[in-house]
Amino acid sequence: MFYIYCPYCQEHREEEEFHAAGQAHIARPADPDNCTDEEWGDYLYFRKNPRGLHHEMWVHAAGCRKFFNMTRDTQSYEIKEVYKMGEQPQIVSEQDSIARGTA
Amino acid sequence: MTQNNRLSSGGRIDRSQPLTFTFNGKQYQGFKGDTVASALLANGVDIVGRSFKYSRPRGVIAAGAEEPNAILQMGATEATQVPNVRATQQELFDGLVCQVTNGWPSAEFDVMGLVGKAGGSFMPPGFYYKTFMYPQSMWDTYEKCIRKAAGLGRSPRENDPDIYDHINQHVDVMIVGGGAAGLAAALSASRSGARVILADEQAELGGSLLHASESIDGRPASEWAAEVIAQLEACDNVQLLPRSTVNGYHDHNFLTIHQRCTDHLLDCAPIGQARQRMHRVRAKWVVLATGAHERPLVFANNDVPGCMLASAVTTYIKRYSVVPGERLVLMTTNDSAYQAAFDWAESGRFVVAIVDTRAHPGGDVIDEANRRGLKVIAGSAVIEVKGSKRVTGVSVSAINQLGDKALGPVKHLTCDTVASSGGWSPAVHLSCHTGSRPVWRDDVIGFVPGNSQQKQLTAGAINGTAALSTCLQEGFQAGREAAINAGFDTVPSISLPKVDERHIGAAMALFHIPHSKPTSRAPKQFVDFQTDVTAAGIEIATREGYESIEHVKRYTAMGFGTDQGKLGNINGMAIAAKSMNKTIPETGTTIFRPNYTPVTFGAVAGRHCGELFDPKRYSAMHSWHLKNGALFEDVGLWKRPWYFPQAGESMQESLNRECKAAREGVAILDASTLGKIDIQGKDAREFLGRIYTNAWAKLAIGKCRYGLMCGEDGMVFDDGVTACLADDHFVMTTTTGGAARVLEWLELYHQTEWPEMEVYFNTVTDQWSTMTISGPNSRKLLSELTGDIDLSRDAFKFMDWHEGTVAGVPARVFRISFTGELSFEVNVPANYGLYVWEKVFEHGAKYNLTPYGTETMHILRAEKGFIIAGQDTDGSVTPIDLGMDWCVSNQKPYSYIGKRGMNREDCLRKNRKQLVGLKTKRSDVVIPEGSQAVADPNEPVPMTMLGHITSSYYSACLGRSIAMGMIRDGFERMGQTVYYPQPDGSVIEAEICSPIFLDPKGERQNV
């Protein structure tokens, strides 16, 4: 069971106060109406789902109700960092750091 | 029977407190401080059960958590039955009732034992995979027989009278195990001021110190333990938890401790006390000092009662003052087991021989054995046990250096007890729970904890450490380090006490004792007693290609018992490895999972059972509903009035009456459960426009509007009315069940996509009581209750809202209608809800004001064709599919949520299912909800289904049944007939129509 530091409350709290909210850093397309079905489907459904480092969103549902980001190892379950919405992770996997740049 | 095996003095039992207990219907005596197992052994009870597969008689083997055989049914009454109680861990109390779990007519004379004897050789591992297949139709019958043999104990048939607690704890240092290393760790950690919990599964802290032969600082080890425990007890920052098993070690240093509070006292906890408690512990650092389990050796007929672990013999003699036999043969691969023979001899009983598998054993213990005049047979092994219900003797043979061949000659020794020791397996279980793999060490001849990602240290025998002094040293060190790691900088170090201990000689890595016959032909050599897995069985498994250790385990069932293979797994792995000519590390180990030992379901559940399984939410008017005979419906966590039956009424009669009241007079609904979200900020209006499918730009202050909410996929997921309180202030209503989800949805989009928008959300569901007064007389009734709100048709228009007072209480009144009637929704602060509700009834009496519940609400809205999100929609329906194009704006500049989704190829295609009305051909027939439509009722199965009925009722006001449902291409099929085949074979015929059955022009509400 995870022990999660909420970057807004600035406290460790039990996992039961939080919900996982899926992959982080997926921006809603700026102009949805000009997306193809394929692009829209990619945005809606297709996910990285990595084994290893994962940037994901959580919400402090039974706390401050804030969404925030977390970098977590999906294999060891170790939480590497949490950071606020709009911020970028400090810890990235090798492949990600190559692929990023624009994100 | 008297306690023949009880020594006249010694042990840690309290002879002043004799206890009476019942085993297999017979009364026995023991003492306070006994376990059930020690008391049974004291009384000379040999057979404590029959084995699972072969029904062989079995006796007590061990003295702790690793016991596989002494698994009993306990409980004096039906409600207090506990299956599978491990007799070696259950403390004796007066009046305890227990019995064996298998064996008919008794465990002594079990009929199935004959079957096991005769059929044993035809039941190799996995035999059921190879047979019972033909003919196919017989499987049910075969399985019934197989199933008869299932299980150990039995479940109670009555509800548990006990309660169970949970307690959440946060500690700096959590120490698991109260033996030498654990006590040392606790002592050094406690000196730092760190908050420490020390938990141990046994009744008494001290572990092996309680029966150790070593002395510490010149005194018996048990005295040192007592002193340390007293010191720890005096520390405010230390919590000592005996009878408390750390059963699971979870991620991020979360551990659960299963504490038995009253199991050692009574069958059932005294009233007001919890029987057991689960500590849910979050620890900064953990010290595992869980010790080690002795391994028995695997030899022919090693399961005959009288075969025991060497350490168990010592434990029973030293702690319980019980010698479980007269004549002992000890077989060992190592020094530690010699102590059992010394203890045996000291209690005045006869040691026949110590059979040491090592050709040249050379530790201090050999000298001591010689000094005591005990016969040591080196380079030999007990290759077979004689006897069936009790050991009568053993066959001893010389073995080769590798330990895989019996060299003979075979000698016979007469004895009634065989103790064996194959060395010690570190109790690595907890360290594996979060995924860490244990590592084999040849010098330990065992697996030790591997690298862990947890903040965890280990100390003592879990590391494979044998010497007591080293265990203490590791304990002191780990406790200190854990405290420092947890943030305590002043941790005084403790000087190591002086331990007087023997020099330990090298042990032999031997697991499986060779027989003069090959394993396949030798008498059964048991590896896992509880699941009846033998060495031959493991060899068959590998012979058949089940080579992965997981395959071996699963194919043979090794380790699947309630002891989870604590005794047998390492031996089994060694045998599997040997049979494949591999090493143990090459073969690998299976991973231990929680629980370390079984845990009562009730303790895991805690108080969250029955009434407290989930919270209940009530509106402020709930007590009134109860008083007035409401029946309730569960909606989310809410208890909502379903309908209000009057004496003698059927449900349909109630509904007819309630519906008619709303259409012809006046009726009232408690709508407090609808979700209410207060939305403020200068961008609130724009936000609504993005979240809802329809337009919000022009909604004036004082007006309300209905809105549909979709996901990004364009599918409807919630709906409700939102009112404009000010240009920057709105109140949104949601469905009862969807309130929390909608709030999170709003927050999600605000926080992640549009953080630049100035808008704030807060739930106000609990702040307001909401009553919907509906019907032609609603205006008249409400006007009696308010002086400051002009309710006239022109001053208070449909979809307006006004602020004022109702029954003298500040209120927001909305003229909205879910019934199609003239209708006012009165919102008052929840604390006044009941008061206002009662006032409304005071005035309503003369209008025959009628309360109605959710069912009537559903009928009234269905007459009007209004949807219920979640009933008429299911996550695959767009607003267009619902015929609600009017609620979808194409003018909004922002591509609101759902817009792109509902324009995907599949959402635009022809032939989608659409929501329509359905009128049955026979007006009195109500189509059951969930019925599936077909075009051709005579089509053979599988039939082509067109859609299902989502809502269906008898409408008293219309004098006929009405229904709504999805129909493929429904909008294009108005007037066509569809058929609803029923489970009873009948078919209901219905015509597709508009879902608006009543007042299509909306005139009734516009009065």
Place this chain on the structure above:
Amino acid sequence: MNKYSGFGLLKHGLSYHENWQRAWRNPKPKAKYDVVIVGGGGHGLATAYYLAKVHGVTNIAVVEKGYLGGGNTARNTTIVRSNYLWDESAHLYEHAMKLWEGLSQDLNYNVMFSQRGVLNLGHTLQDMRDIQRRVNANRLNGIDGEVLDTQQVQEIVPIMDCSANTRYPVLGASWQPRAGVARHDAVAWGYARAADALGVDLIQQCEVDDIITEDGAAVAVHTKQHGLIKADRIGCVVAGNSSVLAKMAGFSLPLESHPLQALVSEPIKPILDTVVMSNHVHGYVSQSDKGDLVIGAGIDGYNGYGQRGSYSTIEHTVQAIIELFPIFSRVRMNRQWGGIVDTCPDACPIISDTPVENLFFNCGWGTGGFKATPGSGHVFAATLAKGEAHELAKPFSMFRFNDGSLIDEHGAAGVAH
């Protein structure tokens, strides 16, 4: 392959079981196969078996990074049923059900398929509407099913608390008598043995670490232990790890891998004859032939490949079981464990071609994988043999997530597991 039978067992008993044949060989991989199946779980082994048996393709390898049947096949709660709502899923699972009935004889390996019936309980009026809808759809699709009221449920499971006093009283249930449980390990082993006998190479301890493509087509897998293994077609059946494999081939999938936990009690004497499932209180339970109560928990909400979930999920599950069966309160929980399920947004699987030619995926079964094993293998074998989707597999293309033609079993509630 020597046939297993009661007589054979006697014969072997008399020769001390010294002459049993291997259930499958332990071959070295060849350089090239017609089809390489990645993943030696139930679905992968079934795929290989039906490829060889039905389509005559025997030059096949199944490569498995661990041991056969060691993933979710070894970790599920063994429930088999076919009472799914939508036509597409119902037909697929019923196809599997028909293969289950007779599987032991087909494989000559007793998979102990036990049709003891499955109850899906309803606790709210909406639950009951959903149950009615699903059972009606099942019946018209030719799948057995009945809607039971509280009294009828109580008669089938006398030990369940069907009173009105519980937090969420049981209002009724759907009942599929042909549904039940099977011995999970035996399914993998039975398929493995039968596939091996038809010449399929089962290669254990062989981890794929790359999928090699040329001109947009897959041509080989690269393995840690045995290097390159070429193939005309590659089928990936690696529940839990599908996204990881897809990434090797350069695309992503609409999947998230979540921990799914289960637990068992200590073995107790038979007391529960049927499978009882409740979505509303979130728990399901059956009793194995060994006597364990086999209990399934809900999915943990986060992504996880650790084969373990959160303790709070276990707590909620146990609470649900005691809510339904208060008499189990004093029974004890023996063991818990977890698997990795890859879940699709619409709670339906993917059996599909991919953006990479000659590369096919069978994944996304979420919590529904075990029950589909024979059907999944059967249609995936056809898909691999012909290079295009089997009729029953067509609706399960991964491209449905782009055009929006999802098969939303979520919407059907009552059938999440």
